Amino acid sequence: MSLLGDIFKKPKADAIYEVKSPNGQLDCVFVLDHGQISYFVKKNDKVVLRKSRLGLILRDMTPMADNFAVIRAYTRTVDETWKAEWGEQRIIRNNYNETAIYLEEYENPNRLLTLRFRVYDDGFAFRYEIPAQPKMKNMVVEDELTEFSVDTNSRSWSIPAYQPDRYEYDYVEHPVYTLTDSVHTPLTIQSTSGHYLAIHEAALYNYGAMTLKLNGASLKADVTPLSDGMRAYVELPFSTPWRMVIVGNNALDLITSRMMLNLNDPPRDDFSWVEPTKFLGIWWAMYVGEWTWAPGERHGATTEHAMQYIDSCKNLGIPGLLIEGWNDGWEGDWLENGVNNKFMEATPDFDMQVVSDYGRANGVELVGHHETVGYIDNYEQQLEDSYKYLKKYGIRYVKSGYAGSKMTINGRREFHHSQLGVLHYQRALELAAKYHIMLDVHEPIKSTGIERTWPNLMTREGARGQEYEGGALSPSHACHLPFTRLLAGGMDYTPGILDVGNFAKRIASTVARQLAYYIVIYSSMQMASDRPQIYENQYPDLFEFIREVPLRWERTLPLLGDIGKYYVVARQVWESDDWYVGGVTNEEGRRVELYIDFLEPAVNYIATVYRDSEDAHYRDHQLGYVIEEKIIRNGDRMEMYIAPGGGFAMRLHKQ
Numbered sequence: 001m002s003l004l005g006d007i008f009k010k011p012k013a014d015a016i017y018e019v020k021s022p023n024g025q026l027d028c029v030f031v032l033d034h035g036q037i038s039y040f041v042k043k044n045d046k047v048v049l050r051k052s053r054l055g056l057i058l059r060d061m062t063p064m065a066d067n068f069a070v071i072r073a074y075t076r077t078v079d080e081t082w083k084a085e086w087g088e089q090r091i092i093r094n095n096y097n098e099t100a101i102y103l104e105e106y107e108n109p110n111r112l113l114t115l116r117f118r119v120y121d122d123g124f125a126f127r128y129e130i131p132a133q134p135k136m137k138n139m140v141v142e143d144e145l146t147e148f149s150v151d152t153n154s155r156s157w158s159i160p161a162y163q164p165d166r167y168e169y170d171y172v173e174h175p176v177y178t179l180t181d182s183v184h185t186p187l188t189i190q191s192t193s194g195h196y197l198a199i200h201e202a203a204l205y206n207y208g209a210m211t212l213k214l215n216g217a218s219l220k221a222d223v224t225p226l227s228d229g230m231r232a233y234v235e236l237p238f239s240t241p242w243r244m245v246i247v248g249n250n251a252l253d254l255i256t257s258r259m260m261l262n263l264n265d266p267p268r269d270d271f272s273w274v275e276p277t278k279f280l281g282i283w284w285a286m287y288v289g290e291w292t293w294a295p296g297e298r299h300g301a302t303t304e305h306a307m308q309y310i311d312s313c314k315n316l317g318i319p320g321l322l323i324e325g326w327n328d329g330w331e332g333d334w335l336e337n338g339v340n341n342k343f344m345e346a347t348p349d350f351d352m353q354v355v356s357d358y359g360r361a362n363g364v365e366l367v368g369h370h371e372t373v374g375y376i377d378n379y380e381q382q383l384e385d386s387y388k389y390l391k392k393y394g395i396r397y398v399k400s401g402y403a404g405s406k407m408t409i410n411g412r413r414e415f416h417h418s419q420l421g422v423l424h425y426q427r428a429l430e431l432a433a434k435y436h437i438m439l440d441v442h443e444p445i446k447s448t449g450i451e452r453t454w455p456n457l458m459t460r461e462g463a464r465g466q467e468y469e470g471g472a473l474s475p476s477h478a479c480h481l482p483f484t485r486l487l488a489g490g491m492d493y494t495p496g497i498l499d500v501g502n503f504a505k506r507i508a509s510t511v512a513r514q515l516a517y518y519i520v521i522y523s524s525m526q527m528a529s530d531r532p533q534i535y536e537n538q539y540p541d542l543f544e545f546i547r548e549v550p551l552r553w554e555r556t557l558p559l560l561g562d563i564g565k566y567y568v569v570a571r572q573v574w575e576s577d578d579w580y581v582g583g584v585t586n587e588e589g590r591r592v593e594l595y596i597d598f599l600e601p602a603v604n605y606i607a608t609v610y611r612d613s614e615d616a617h618y619r620d621h622q623l624g625y626v627i628e629e630k631i632i633r634n635g636d637r638m639e640m641y642i643a644p645g646g647g648f649a650m651r652l653h654k655q
């Protein structure tokens with residue numbers, strides 16, 4: 001029996017539902033046209049997205065797309081604020097208009113589908129909700145028909161999907177009409193409509209991650225397939241992740257949007273135990289070739305080195321120490337051998353008891369390291385016990401890693417961003433929460449804002465970071481990140497390498513720029529990545545900034561920027577009147593004019609500026625820097641020089 005009464009059981013009854021943003025400027029329109037579902041979007045009467053298809057293609061069933069009638073629609077307005085545990089903004093307003101459209105097929109098998117639209121002032125989102133129903137208990141998603149029909153002449157910035165190095169690629173600018181191979185989200189677009197858009201998803205659980213590719217004249221969702229070609233296996237009821245689009249009038253508007261976090265649920269438990277931290281690491285010494293991950297003569301993770309590094313943490317005032325290569329499994333080609341990694345067994349030259357006791361005695365917390373090399377079957381067998389093992393030694397932080405081009409799950413090779421990958425990352429996160437462990441995930445699943453629900457997911461990598469220096473990074477990369485990857489939240493870029501001229505790993509950066517990264521690239525766990533002797537012996541003056549820079553912000557104000565060219569941001573310190581400002585540029589040096597209009601009026605602020613000297617250059621004069629103090633008041637203008645491949649950092653302390 002159909003839920004539709006006979007009166008409404010009229011096939012092809014067309015319908016339109018308009019959902020407007022609270023300020024009335026953004027207009028998301030659901031269209032039912034001869035039973036087919038679609039939507040389009042306007043802002044101030046300009047078309048942002050043309051008519052775009054909606055629907056799901058399911059295995060062994062007719063697609064859910066074409067034979068629908070509206071049973072009813074329900075509208076509400078939400079306006080609330082919530083407090084983050086950490087992040088780029090402490091107090092966040094969640095204000096939207098929502099319409100849920102309840103649909104039923106007017107032909108056999110009469111399936112039910114709900115489409116829920118939320119429209120904010122800064123963008124819109126929708127998701128498919130498939131209720132439990134008599135004729136469908138579960139479903140296998142073969143494909144999604146979801147389109148985002150932006151004008152294909154628009155410019156876009158993205159990284160390619162389905163590549164061996166996961167999200168670790170350079171951002172490239174392409175016209176949308178060339179995107180015939182899938183790209184990851186967030187996909188940033190400068191539309192011919194005059195708007196800046198970022199297409200992304202929120203609350204990705206139990207489903208393949210959405211990538212996007214051109215299909216005819218439209219961008220279409222290409223949900224990551226499993227190795228059998230299916231996109232997801234789910235039980236009903238099920239809600240897909242939110243498909244979301246930030247809509248800004250300029251590129252900086254994208255950065256202030258908190259829609260992704262707002263589309264995620266509040267935490268279900270108390271997470272007041274989470275605590276941002278800064279850490280040194282037995283890490284860069286491996287990258288410069290001084291030490292090795294694997295045991296041997298130059299093994300980095302020895303008891304002796306760890307104790308030396310703990311001393312350095314204490315001297316430098318850094319609360320945490322990451323130790324990589326401490327466990328059994330790194331011998332030989334560790335990418336090949338990682339199938340046997342053991343997460344509860346230290347190498348013979350590393351004594352976890354001695355090191356953790358020494359850390360505790362000196363007020364230094366260890367950051368554990370789990371390099372899974374993507375061998376999920378091996379890792380999951382040990383996962384819970386390995387967290388218990390860390391807790392036994394008082395360790396509350398874990399950096400996890402998923403190197404390798406694919407994951408091995410259930411004996412099959414799967415994409416990190418497939419449904420099975422997503423499920424693994426979630427199991428690891430939820431178990432970590434159970435043991436009050438905080439995670440820094442490398443080679444992660446991209447962020448879709450679930451850190452609002454799981455604030456112990458402190459940070460992740462998920463883009464090229466400092467480890468690519470030594471030739472593979474250009475100064476434009478960090479000028480792309482704020483407008484692309486970082487729209488999805490914090491990143492562990494591993495900043496703070498001051499030994500920029502080191503021959504083996506020469507860095508495309510001035511030293512001042514390394515400080516700027518702590519402000520420009522948000523992370524609630526920040527590494528001071530260089531070898532401690534560099535901080536202790538060569539740059540105690542610059543290091544002072546690294547020690548002091550905060551890990552969470554009251555609010556964030558992007559000041560200036562152009563995608564891939566330069567970016568300047570001001571951030572107010574969490575529950576404080578102090579501010580920090582940071583900026584980076586690409587290969588071109590530039591003088592930026594800062595208009596300081598965000599300070600408390602009529603009060604002096606002491607500005608400590610760390611900037612490039614006039615003759616600094618990322619290629620041949622990386623060490624040219626100036627540290628100076630000035631008095632700044634609200635309303636002042638400041639000119640700041642940024643050298644080619646350079647940057648600046650400024651602390652504004654209320655006097």
Ligand code: NOJ
Pocket residue numbers: 283324371401403442443461467
């Ligand atoms: C890649 C990570 O990004 C890096 O930080 C780590 O050192 C190596 N994998 C080894 O786990």
Ligand code: CA
Pocket residue numbers: 168442443461467
């Ligand atoms: Ca990496």
